[in-house]
Amino acid sequence: MIVGAVMPPATDHASPSPAGFAFPKARRLRRRGDFVRLHPSRARVHTPHFLLLIGEGPSVEAAARLGVTVTRKVGSAVERNRVKRLVREAFRLDPALLPNGVDVVVIAKAGAPTLALADVQAEWDVVRGLLRRRAHEVLRGERAPSRKGRP
RNA sequence: GUAGUCGAACAGGUGAUCGUCGGCGACGGGGUCUCGAUCUCGUCGCGGGAGGAACGUCCGAGCUCCAUAGGGCAGGGUGCCAGGUAACGCCUGGUGCGGGUGACCGCGAGGACAGUGCCACAGAGAACAGUCCGCCGCUCCGCGCGCCCUCUCGAGAGGGAGGGCACGCCGAUCGGUGAGGGUGAAACGGCGGGGUAAGAGCCCACCGCGUCGACGGUAACGCCGACGGCACGGCAAACCCCACCCGGAGCAAGGCCAUGUAAGAAGGCGACGGCGCGCAUGCUCGCUGCGUGCGCGCCGGAAGGGUGAGCCCGCCCGGUGCCUUCGGGUAGGCCGCUAGAGGCGCGCGGUGACGCGCGCCGUAGAGGAAUGAUCGCCACCGCGCAGCAGGGCGACCGAGGCGCGGGACAGAACUCGGCGUACGGACGACUGCGACC
């Protein structure tokens, strides 16, 4: 796929996100409750520097929403801010990464501050198929968060 | 050239594309609603968007609530002097002490005759001290040598015994001594001379210390003179004393909207009293007066509660309620939220910190949390290349060109003033050393 950043994915298969590359508030998780809701999710994808949690969104029609978690273990305030910006940028420039109707929380692991934008995009591109499969499983009701198992 | 000291400033620039936060204007969807607003989501346009340390949270303030922040105790802080400041533990200028050849730098730097305490080990002795080795003196015992006297043996030379005097040595008792040795971080002034039995501020000069006085300085203190004759060890970043300062918590403060410290249940505690006004009513012919009931206001006050680190005084709430237990919910929105003891420039006053006056500027306000991403160009630094133009007798130096690499520490969370810590490369002034003119 396209890793070279600026250009949008050529296979923009009728992406319903009307805003193009915009990143409005509707595409972001803005409440602590949203994050807590995704934490017990069993739909998880690991990459060398990130952990992605996928869960059901508020509506099947709505575009996928992103939340970023970078704890103090990852680095200083400057490094944490940079990681969050890169994650948001990679999500913004790739609207087809996830289907509509899902939420995703990206948790940074140690070492993430050393990455550039192209590194993040390449890392995610490797797991693209797995991400979409997990997302569709969530939308079908499989791999729902087991609230009993995780109080 | 090299090693260093101090000061002030900066924190690469610019363009394109895609984004983001809040402000203003226009438009649209939704919520609330007193129907005019307000909040929220989005589109378009205009202009704005991290730092010198935004950091650590070590001090000081503004602001908010607790009582307008009150009194006492306890507790905490500061600590040479003078000034600056809203304030400070900060800054400036001085003083003293210490470090450096120097430019310059560092210092919690009040009080140890108000009291209490500590000074390990070593050492004789560690605080109004002490005699271990020594030194000195008197006396006594013993020994040695010399001289004198008496007695005695001997023919004599000379020998023996006793006594006396002087000297020396060994030992003992008593006394003097704090000079020397030794211990220690520290041994009750230092050094030199006189003096003495040996010594000692015992005496003297200089130094130190203390007291008094004169002079200079606002002061800390400096300097000069006289006197005293050592009387005054160190530790207060030991308790403490003295002087001055400090109420507590912190924007997750606090306020508004929504709302459940609710409704309800069980147990326990309790207290209502006085005055005034109005209304109704009874006694009274009526006014006045008296009694009863209801309502309102004021005063005192119980049970009980609050007083935001502790205790007391006090203060406040409470007044048909209060306390305990059970019961049961929300996890939202808005304000506070940025004009600030604000910055820059000039002038005046001041050694300076700083103050005063005038002019100009408009400068982030988020809330899972914006200020970014990518690609160019220019400037800067380092390395490499052709060793090119050019310079030099030469080794070599090389403007410019091409390529590669690099640019630190670090991200606002109510706001300021400081301190401390992290960190990049340039600049200016000054100092030491070396070489040359």
Add this chain to the structure above:
RNA sequence: GGGCGUUUAACUCAGCGGUAGAGUGCGACCUUCACACGGUUGAAGUCACAGGUUCAAAUCCUGUAACGCCCA
């Protein structure tokens, strides 16, 4: 953002001016046929770091670092 606390042996902790200690663990020896238990003995520490006060600092003061806790 704000308010606090702790750093001492490999681990858990005492010590709070005068040569750094305990328990567990570790090594060696004894005991046992062998192991465990038990006994004897030994090693192991820049007292987080850097300055300062003091004759003397793990201890007192100042600064720094790391780790941890609390808030509606």
